[in-house]
Amino acid sequence: MLLILWMPLAQGHIFSKHIDLSEPNLPAIRKLLIAALDSKKTTDSLYINLESIKNRSALLTGYMGALEALKAKHTWNPYFKIKYLNDCEKTFAKAVTRDPHNIEIRFMRFSIEHNVPNFLGYNNNLVTDRQEIIRQVDNQYYAQADKLLVKTIISFLIESKRCTLGEITDLKKHLASL
The missing domain is CATH 1.25.40 (Serine Threonine Protein Phosphatase 5, Tetratricopeptide repeat)
Structure with missing residues (x-):
């Protein structure tokens, strides 16, 4: 189960082992x-x-x-x-x-379910999550997601091959406008 969803965000960053997560x-x-x-x-x-x-x-x-x-x-x-x-x-x-309208939560769940083997049965939310993510992209409601994360989300949806041709066309337009 590869979770490559955040990889584009990692490029050029150094990870500190001492990040305070109390806040x-x-x-x-x-x-x-x-x-x-x-x-x-x-x-x-x-x-x-x-x-x-x-x-x-x-x-x-x-x-x-x-x-x-x-x-x-x-x-x-x-x-x-x-x-x-x-x-x-x-x-x-x-x-x-x-x-329910948080694009990042929906994306995390979508990407995990996309990568878990189908025979395990952990893919019940793929369609609803995809539809909600696309609805939020259409509405330009990204919650706490920054521009780079939104681009990652849109690219992942397109590459997942789980979208219709119409959805892919719309997603590519949104991606070009970011």
């Missing part, structure tokens, strides 16, 4: 999440830091869901892979319920 800093969390794609240690550390935050926002809850998916990626034990994916699914359900 959530979204750019720092995003950078650490990119590093966590290939590091069990970073995944576990970021998970512990975010878990310690009381009254997490819907977006931080979404990051927790992404980290649970990464925990599944990094473990060798099949039981724990399924356990972490189940946790991920529940965590994303909470995040989406709390902020």
Whole structure:
């Protein structure tokens, strides 16, 4: 399960191991999440830091869901892979319920479900997430997502081959206008 969703954001950044997450800093969390794609240690550390935050926002809850998916990626034990994916699914359900129009939450869940093998059955939200992401792109409502992240989201949707030709045409227009 490769989560390459944030890779374009990683180019040119240096990851600090001493980022203080007591005050959530979204750019720092995003950078650490990119590093966590290939590091069990970073995944576990970021998970512990975010878990310690009381009254997490819907977006931080979404990051927790992404980290649970990464925990599944990094473990060798099949039981724990399924356990972490189940946790991920529940965590994303909470995040989406709390902020159903957040493009970043929807994108994280979409990209994870896109990359999990179909036979595992963790792809129930692909269509609704795709539709919601496209609706938010059309409305130019990006929540806390910056321009680079929005470009990454649009490019990922196009490359996922899960969009209709009409959606791809519209997404390419939005991408060109950013």
